[in-house]
Amino acid sequence: MDFDDTPEEAAFRAEARDWIQANAPTHLEAELKRAGFASSGIESEDPMAASKAWQKKKAEAGWACLNWPKEYGGGARTPIERVIWGQEEGIYGSLSSPFIIGHGMCGPTVMAWASEDHKRRLLPPLASGEEIWCQLFSEPAGGSDLAGLRTSAVKADDGSGDWIINGQKIWTSGAQHSQWGLLITRTNPDAPKHKGLTMFFLSMSSPGVEVRPIKQANGQSGFNEVYFTDVRIPDDQRLGAVGQGWEVSLTTLMNERLSIGSGMSTGFPELFDFCLQAEVDGRPAVDDASVRSRLAQFAVKQSGLKYTGMRAITALSKGETPGPENSIGKLVAGATMQELAMFALDIQGQSGAIQDESSPMNARFQQMLLRSPATRIEGGSDEILRNIIGERVLGLPGDIRVDKDVAFRDIPTSGRK
Amino acid sequence: MNLDFSDDQKQLQDQIRRFLSEKCTPAVVRSGLEGGEPFARDLYRGLAEMGVLGVAIPEAYGGVGLSHLELCLAAEELGRALAPVPVASSIYLAAEFLLQAGSEAQKKAWLPRLASGESIGTFAFVEGQGRMTPDKVAAAVRDGRLSGAKSPVPDGDIADLAIVAARSGAGRGEQAISLFLVDLNGPGVTRETLASIDPTRSQARLAFEGAPAERLGGEGEGWAIASQVMDRAAILMAFEQVGGADRALSMARDYALDRMAFGRQIGSFQAIKHMLADMYVSATLARSNCYYGAWALASGSSELPVAAATARVSATQAFQHCAKNNIQVHGGMGFTWAFDCHLFYRRSNALALALGSLSTWEDLLITRLQGANTQAA
Numbered sequence: 001m002d003f004d005d006t007p008e009e010a011a012f013r014a015e016a017r018d019w020i021q022a023n024a025p026t027h028l029e030a031e032l033k034r035a036g037f038a039s040s041g042i043e044s045e046d047p048m049a050a051s052k053a054w055q056k057k058k059a060e061a062g063w064a065c066l067n068w069p070k071e072y073g074g075g076a077r078t079p080i081e082r083v084i085w086g087q088e089e090g091i092y093g094s095l096s097s098p099f100i101i102g103h104g105m106c107g108p109t110v111m112a113w114a115s116e117d118h119k120r121r122l123l124p125p126l127a128s129g130e131e132i133w134c135q136l137f138s139e140p141a142g143g144s145d146l147a148g149l150r151t152s153a154v155k156a157d158d159g160s161g162d163w164i165i166n167g168q169k170i171w172t173s174g175a176q177h178s179q180w181g182l183l184i185t186r187t188n189p190d191a192p193k194h195k196g197l198t199m200f201f202l203s204m205s206s207p208g209v210e211v212r213p214i215k216q217a218n219g220q221s222g223f224n225e226v227y228f229t230d231v232r233i234p235d236d237q238r239l240g241a242v243g244q245g246w247e248v249s250l251t252t253l254m255n256e257r258l259s260i261g262s263g264m265s266t267g268f269p270e271l272f273d274f275c276l277q278a279e280v281d282g283r284p285a286v287d288d289a290s291v292r293s294r295l296a297q298f299a300v301k302q303s304g305l306k307y308t309g310m311r312a313i314t315a316l317s318k319g320e321t322p323g324p325e326n327s328i329g330k331l332v333a334g335a336t337m338q339e340l341a342m343f344a345l346d347i348q349g350q351s352g353a354i355q356d357e358s359s360p361m362n363a364r365f366q367q368m369l370l371r372s373p374a375t376r377i378e379g380g381s382d383e384i385l386r387n388i389i390g391e392r393v394l395g396l397p398g399d400i401r402v403d404k405d406v407a408f409r410d411i412p413t414s415g416r417k
Numbered sequence: 418m419n420l421d422f423s424d425d426q427k428q429l430q431d432q433i434r435r436f437l438s439e440k441c442t443p444a445v446v447r448s449g450l451e452g453g454e455p456f457a458r459d460l461y462r463g464l465a466e467m468g469v470l471g472v473a474i475p476e477a478y479g480g481v482g483l484s485h486l487e488l489c490l491a492a493e494e495l496g497r498a499l500a501p502v503p504v505a506s507s508i509y510l511a512a513e514f515l516l517q518a519g520s521e522a523q524k525k526a527w528l529p530r531l532a533s534g535e536s537i538g539t540f541a542f543v544e545g546q547g548r549m550t551p552d553k554v555a556a557a558v559r560d561g562r563l564s565g566a567k568s569p570v571p572d573g574d575i576a577d578l579a580i581v582a583a584r585s586g587a588g589r590g591e592q593a594i595s596l597f598l599v600d601l602n603g604p605g606v607t608r609e610t611l612a613s614i615d616p617t618r619s620q621a622r623l624a625f626e627g628a629p630a631e632r633l634g635g636e637g638e639g640w641a642i643a644s645q646v647m648d649r650a651a652i653l654m655a656f657e658q659v660g661g662a663d664r665a666l667s668m669a670r671d672y673a674l675d676r677m678a679f680g681r682q683i684g685s686f687q688a689i690k691h692m693l694a695d696m697y698v699s700a701t702l703a704r705s706n707c708y709y710g711a712w713a714l715a716s717g718s719s720e721l722p723v724a725a726a727t728a729r730v731s732a733t734q735a736f737q738h739c740a741k742n743n744i745q746v747h748g749g750m751g752f753t754w755a756f757d758c759h760l761f762y763r764r765s766n767a768l769a770l771a772l773g774s775l776s777t778w779e780d781l782l783i784t785r786l787q788g789a790n791t792q793a794a
Contacts, residue, residue, distance in 0.1 A: 001486060001712045003418050272786065286787065289780070296779035299786060300731040304702025307709045310420040317418065328698050383687070389697055390690035394670050397685040 003310075005084070009317075012081050016088045019061060024092045025054055032091045048177065054095045055129025065103055065127040072111065072119055073127030080317040101173055102126050102133035106182045109252045110201065113239040122180070122201075134178040134204070135252065136169040136226055141413060143171075143377075144384050146184075147193045147246060148403075148411070151228060153185035153200065163187075163200065163238070165208075165231040171378070175211045175224040178204045182252065183233075184245050189409040196408055197245030202233045218370035253380075264333035267340045267368055268302035271295070274344060274361050285347050294343055301336045305329060324392040331385040334375035341369035420708050422486060430490040433469060437498035443757055446499045446617055450760070455575050455610065455619040461502045461534050470508055471532030474516070479529030485649075489711045492653045496660030496736075499764055501617040503537050503572035505657070505771065509650040511538025514580045514596065517649075518634035518642045523598060527578060539576040541567035541599075541623055542643065548777045551591045551640055556583040556625065558597055562605070563630040566622060571771060573621030574610040576601055581630065582639050591640035597630035604628065615767035617760065648725035651772055652710035655725075655732035658768055659707050662700040662732070665739040665761045669693060669746040676748075689746060696739045703728075703735035723789060726782035733769045733778070740765035 005013055028042060028050060035041035042050055058064040059073060066082040068074020077085075086093055096103070107126055111119060125131040142149035151167025165185060175181070181204050188196035204211070208231035213221040240248040275286040275295060285291050309329070312322045344365035345352030355366060376382050390396045403411045422430070445457050464470055473488040474480025488508070495504055512531045515524050515538075530536035544553050544567060556565025563583055570579065578600060585595045599606070605628030613620045634642045670693055673684030683689050710728035713721040740761040744751035751758040769775055 001419060001422065001708070001715060003420070003712070005418070009418075272790070276787070276790065286783065292783040293776060293779045295786075296726075296730055296782045299782060300706060300727050300734075301702060303709065303727050304706050304731055307420060307705035308701060310418060311705055311708065313418055314420045325701065328701055332698060332702065383691070386691040386694035387687070389694035390684070394693055394697060396670070396673060396690050396693065397682050399685055399687065400681060 059128035073124035106133040199248040338372035465534030492656035493660035496657030506539035506572040568622035594639040615763040655728035658732035658736040736765040
């Protein structure tokens, strides 16, 4: 039991560290450290340009998408080397956030299901950040119940073999920046709902695609609605067979939970610093017994997540695949962050409500508080994650489904009971 | 990085688990609860013969000479099996005190007997209610004779040896406290078994009137040594708690698969499923924190005090959480004497208090994080 690198890992770490020291955009370090929950922190230049520049540099030197094969723009490294790279890249890793969905979810799906020609055309510019991808899955009627989606794909009647798409997607991160989208559609409303789905990829500049930003509850706009009006997609942009879309989507969703769940912050280090500094009744908040008790609760959650992550890394380094037990990362981090932010405001009494430039720490906790409800919903809500743990880890039976083996068009919906 | 136990260590754990599932049956666990012996003598002898008691004691002192990592895994299995044996008192505490602070003669005299199970040791620390502080120690040693009372003392009714924290010399505060070895079968010792929430681990009041006492460790160093040893014991205890949590969770899961209501397995209801998922989450976080503790214990890291408090707080909560919800999943049957759920509920709440309460360990954790923070700055 140790936290040491093997000689091979140490050599890789040294190589990565040297390259990062020589090449990272160090002029952005201070700004990146100020990053909030909704912004990259970069103000001195265009944040997207900064992200693309760093990604391109990494790709040219073989440090992008480390676990992908080289012919698709990756680094052909082991999963554990990817983890080490992440540790060494540190704060500069946040520059890659516009590419997370493409690299973590769309890319692996394309790799598993697209033709060789498409893989060679699409994956290298995705790895290098020249092209951005978004994931067009959730709909107003299909969130947790993703397979309830209604966006339709119908064969064109002109003999071209093309598909005509109509419908609406929602909660699409980064759609406004994306060149490509991974799109799941309903091709057969007469089949049971999981069986009538088909997956495509499409150019986001296709005629009939309209992206509208959503103003979120926290005032930011990270997500979008995407509307499709008679959008045409060639049949060779289909991933998997017609009707196999659900199976294809599982490739994406498995990767989603892995990439979202790993290494999430709960905000504990910030809260601890705050409690050392903030004064309550003339003494540091940390001296108060009730504050200490709550801090300890948050500390053991943060620590438990950290060492659960390290156990997953240990499994990776032994060649094992991290399983559904890693669903606990986001489940714990999301709820903890929300409680922690509430507590940080509570310590300040009535002043906690005030948005005051003179208290950057409080501004951060307020951002955390306002953003955390989304963390508990996106990428698998708390409830879905508990179902996954219950069913896939503990082996409990699935819920009894009233929509099973019923034609999709006959399933009751909110507007049609 | 390797935050896991080795294959050899896991194999040993399997052996201990198999041994306990055969010998530590529910009837054995219940014996103390239903008026039988205060602890399972045959089981304790068996654990000694298997080398479990002496696993982390050097061969020179009659042990097996493996490491504390093996002892962590043994503790997990003892917790899983709810073993009604005084391993925590005798091994995590008494043997550890001797290893950390004993003279060569003291180690030679006692460690082989603790490792073989021939003698049982314990730590006599607490006097009365609330968190122990140096000021609360009234027991005192003068001219090698101990007077005063300790209560509660875990396994005090069955122990042969006590390490007693007592006042001696001229120091003040923590420096007033030293540790003493007292032969509980010798003169000047009266014992009284106390009724407790978990009779499968007995507790006693020990009264001393001029009992011969031999100092362990330096004069005035008692508080510091005790704090060090209690940290080490806290990690081992946390493994017991994680073992117990794991078993309570698997009992609840099995019942949720087996029990039908409203025409379906109750585990298919999200109210039950999500409760079980939350139990899994707290047991997993606690296990990961325990692995951190095991690493600190085995490597002698300076992070040990933080790791111990982290593992302890996390494991205390996980065991309490899993044990109480195990009853909830079982419904009314879980509240019967016949079902074993209450054994886990009792043990989880007793272990939560052993070595100091949850709030005490929460406070220690924050104190230590503050210290680590100052050092880093």
